[in-house]
Amino acid sequence: MLGLGPRAERRRRALPAGVLRLPTIGVDIGGTKVVAGVVDGEGKVLEKVRTDTPDKSKSPKVVEDVIVELVLELADRHDVHAVGVGAAGWVDADRSTVLFAPHLNWRGEPLREALSERLRFPVIVENDANAAAWAEWRFGAGRGEDHMVMLTLGTGIGGAVVRDGYVDRGKYGLAGEFGHMQVVPGGHRCPCGNRGCWEQYSSGNALVRDARELVAEESPVVQPLLARAGGTAEGITGPLVTEAARAGDPTATELLYEVGTWLGVGIANLAAALDPGRFVIGGGVSEAGDLLLAPARDTFRRTLTGRGFRPESTIVHAALGNEAGLVGAADLARQVARRFRTIKRRRVERSVP
Numbered sequence: 001m002l003g004l005g006p007r008a009e010r011r012r013r014a015l016p017a018g019v020l021r022l023p024t025i026g027v028d029i030g031g032t033k034v035v036a037g038v039v040d041g042e043g044k045v046l047e048k049v050r051t052d053t054p055d056k057s058k059s060p061k062v063v064e065d066v067i068v069e070l071v072l073e074l075a076d077r078h079d080v081h082a083v084g085v086g087a088a089g090w091v092d093a094d095r096s097t098v099l100f101a102p103h104l105n106w107r108g109e110p111l112r113e114a115l116s117e118r119l120r121f122p123v124i125v126e127n128d129a130n131a132a133a134w135a136e137w138r139f140g141a142g143r144g145e146d147h148m149v150m151l152t153l154g155t156g157i158g159g160a161v162v163r164d165g166y167v168d169r170g171k172y173g174l175a176g177e178f179g180h181m182q183v184v185p186g187g188h189r190c191p192c193g194n195r196g197c198w199e200q201y202s203s204g205n206a207l208v209r210d211a212r213e214l215v216a217e218e219s220p221v222v223q224p225l226l227a228r229a230g231g232t233a234e235g236i237t238g239p240l241v242t243e244a245a246r247a248g249d250p251t252a253t254e255l256l257y258e259v260g261t262w263l264g265v266g267i268a269n270l271a272a273a274l275d276p277g278r279f280v281i282g283g284g285v286s287e288a289g290d291l292l293l294a295p296a297r298d299t300f301r302r303t304l305t306g307r308g309f310r311p312e313s314t315i316v317h318a319a320l321g322n323e324a325g326l327v328g329a330a331d332l333a334r335q336v337a338r339r340f341r342t343i344k345r346r347r348v349e350r351s352v353p
Contacts, residue, residue: 091130
């Protein structure tokens with residue numbers, strides 16, 4: 001892969017060429033769906049399957065059952081060598097235990113051990129934003145950048161840092177929770193328990209909340225958007241607001257502009273703290289493109305500390321879309337595929353007369 005820094009290139013070369021080509025399975029577990037896919041060494045998804053995410057009230061084993069079913073279905077048709085699971089939640093530094101998952105009944109769940117016992121493959125567990133960031137760094141919009149920050153804008157804000165060829169997970173594995181930086185003291189209440197978190201101002205939830213508040217206030221400016229939603233506030237969604245903005249609706253455009261403005265404020269704060277070379281913006285809200293990113297870039301330049309006297313990070317749109325999480329999880333799992341392939345070969349050799 002061209003354009004990597006020396007430390008990143010050394011890390012990549014640590015895996016033999018044969019291992020880099022091994023197909024692995026990535027699993028992306030979200031609030032509404034579980035998607036699994038077979039991914040080759042170039043980041044191409046060869047096949048994927050999906051199902052609905054079990055209800056949050058269901059036991060952890062129910063979710064494990066879903067993962068095992070999807071993995072074995074793919075393994076029946078592909079010679080895979082490891083499994084990587086990207087979970088929306090806090091994963092410990094060993095990439096084995098899901099400490100907390102807001103959309104699932106996982107609290108201190110030893111997911112790697114549970115899945116490894118049921119599957120015939122080695123398993124790694126990774127935070128979904130970390131997995132997506134790794135995929136973008138390896139195959140997408142982060143290629144060639146030694147120090148990259150990824151932000152995923154969906155219901156909230158996920159984040160991850162890739163530095164010199166490694167995902168920077170922090171001491172306890174919890175780095176990258178940028179959405180819960182406080183930007184407005186005493187501001188909107190966040191589900192995390194605090195007030196004024198960044199994701200309360202720059203996320204899909206913020207976009208929809210502000211639109212529905214205009215409906216509740218019976219503002220005339222929101223009537224075209226309300227008509228698109230079938231006449232009910234509940235019909236207003238993030239994709240609908242984006243669609244309306246693309247069609248020229250001024251209120252929808254303004255709502256996205258506000259979200260983008262707050263996005264730029266937060267990125268400027270992160271630049272002051274981390275000084276990366278590139279910010280990659282993904283997640284469903286980012287599909288608004290320049291309707292979101294243009295105000296974000298403008299605000300970033302106006303807010304950045306030391307502006308005019310320092311190099312500026314670039315802000316780019318993610319390239320891999322919804323597949324980033326499973327591609328990244330699968331590629332991270334490739335690190336343990338070498339061990340599995342060696343064990344498998346030895347077993348075959350012992351069975352030969």
